[in-house]
Amino acid sequence: MWTCKVFVVGKSLVGSKNVIVTIKPTSPILEVDNQRSLDVTNEDETPVKCSVAAARPAVIIRWYLGDRDVTVSAETEETPTDKGGIYKSVSTLRRTFQPTENGQLLMCSVTHKTLYSPENTSIPLNVVFKPVEKPISTFYQISPGSDYEVKLNFSANPKPINKEWRYGDSFEEMEGSLGIPDTDGHYTTDIEAKADANKRYLLVVENQYGETQYKVNLSIHDAPQDDDSETSNHDKIPPTELSVSEGIVFDDETESSKSGC
Known part of the structure; x- marks a missing residue:
């Protein structure tokens, strides 16, 4: 907190401002077992995590599947790592992926005050499924x-x-x-x-x-x-x-x- 005081006869005037010295975020990481593809089934809800270890202030994380924004299916948790306002952010996407989404890219996109453009990390989907049913x-x-x-x-x-x-x-x-x-x-x-x-x-x-x-x-x-x-x-x-x-x-x-x- 930065404070400025101006003294005049008989009183003083005070103004304060909370100043945050930004710290560029670390690179986002997808927490998946297989780094070459995300293996999921079309019958079970799959949680996928994207984490940023440190940033000041906290980052904003969005999810994209192909060109669709699917952030509505995600929750983000921000945890302070010290007393200086540095945060770790973990976003968990919970979604049941469909056979038609097989091969699409799942992307975690991070925006921050220090970044001129979002920093992204992505992984292709490998959706396994039995032969898809169709009408007679x-x-x-x-x-x-x-x-x-x-x-x-x-x-x-x-x-x-x-x-x-x-x-x-x-x-x-x-x-x-x-x-x-x-x-x-x-x-x-x-x-x-x-x-x-x-x-x-x-x-x-x-x-x-x-x-x-x-x-x-x-x-x-x-x-x-x-x-x-x-x-x-x-x-x-x-x-x-x-x-x-x-x-x-x-x-x-x-x-x-x-x-x-």
């Missing part, structure tokens, strides 16, 4: 007796350890299955002498975090006007970074009299 897919305008290719996009991290097509008269009663070989992250197989538009098909994908079943319907009819069908749209939707495709070729002329494909 219906493929329209399938001509009886012709070859037809079905493609389904899905996302999974890490990559699947098991992939197979199942088929039967209903989704509840599958009568057979066919494994799908792995070729550089894209998978394809043929179903011959089994394909029939009257049957139901399941694409089953499994990794270390769980199994997901994708239901497929085949139809010889035109798609409804308001329907977002896989037939017309699946090639227009860009896959995510970790998306891969499943292909299946239906080829069975012997079933053509029974609406086979």
Whole structure:
């Protein structure tokens, strides 16, 4: 506290000011186990800490995920380290990360009176998750007796350890299955002498975090006007970074009299 006194006849005038001599903050540090990536699951809330060991006055810490400010999910604790007004600041972000956020940068950004621009530290996210579920897919305008290719996009991290097509008269009663070989992250197989538009098909994908079943319907009819069908749209939707495709070729002329494909 700096004080100025001015003496005049019979009295004095006093003015005071609290003067803070600033100290540039130490570099921010992300307290994570793996310095190359932040490994999280999409089912559990993950706490992430960013700390600044010393600064005077205390710093302001903000969090960004990609270009989004997610500081609302964080709490900051400021602890004095001495009697001279130096503070240690620790901000804890608590968040459940989503599969679509895999690969994005999580950044801790520090601002302070001594800094001309924020000082940042960041780490890429590695969000692990089972294959992402999606609604039933219906493929329209399938001509009886012709070859037809079905493609389904899905996302999974890490990559699947098991992939197979199942088929039967209903989704509840599958009568057979066919494994799908792995070729550089894209998978394809043929179903011959089994394909029939009257049957139901399941694409089953499994990794270390769980199994997901994708239901497929085949139809010889035109798609409804308001329907977002896989037939017309699946090639227009860009896959995510970790998306891969499943292909299946239906080829069975012997079933053509029974609406086979």
